[in-house]
Amino acid sequence: MRIPALPAALALLPVLAACAQTQIQPMTRDTFKVATHAAPACGPSGARNVAFKSAAIEVIRKGGDRFVILGDHSDSGLQGDFLRGFQQNYSQGMVVKMVPEGSPEARNALSARETLGADWHAIVAKGTPTTCG
Template identity: 45%
Template sequence: MRSLIAVTSLLIVAGCVETSVQPLTQSSFKISTEAEDMCGAKGTRQIAFREAAIEVIKRGADRFIVVGDQSRSAITGGMFTTYGGFDTYGTNTQDMVIQIITKGDPRFGDALSARQTLGPDWQAIVAKGPSASCL
């Protein structure tokens, strides 16, 4: 029984993230990531940043800057616990507007590298695609 509960809990955590990409211009886009409360605001922000780096590479570039960043949290429900308490649950949302920077742009030296952001296994991370988990 404990194993079933542990596996069920892991499945709930594993499916707690959803990210969408909205094109804004030929060289900019908005990443919107929503994650269950258990991911926390920090985890949601890290996932959005990672997904932004992946999208930059998918667009054939490496350098980018964050030109807009907004986060919010919301309580979406609650339930009574077996111990007479009341637990709430919610979501965290992170929106980032990303500008791709190319050589010749005066901001190139300050721009972040998508490949460095993702680390030495960046090719495998890009191939895997969007994260569905905050693990």
């Protein structure tokens, strides 16, 4: 067993445990924006997955199930300094519109419950994900 690697691995646990932050901004009564910022460990697909799950959770919290993504934007940037080095971080933005059941759009809309899977109750109860795994 390599003991010197253990402190480094333990130091990374908090970084991996809380690698994403998401904010929800209402835009209209049935539309909101999801803004997710993710650490380097997440990568662009991790940021996208957290934003998409967060959108599904918010739709259910607002009493709906069906939704469509009206807009989608991803970005990345560097943070840090020359002494400690630079790290790339990722962001994902989505504009989400809730679609009423029985409306013509509902046939083509996504289901928040199906998006989150069979355990959607527990996922919604936990809230917005802070990890990208």
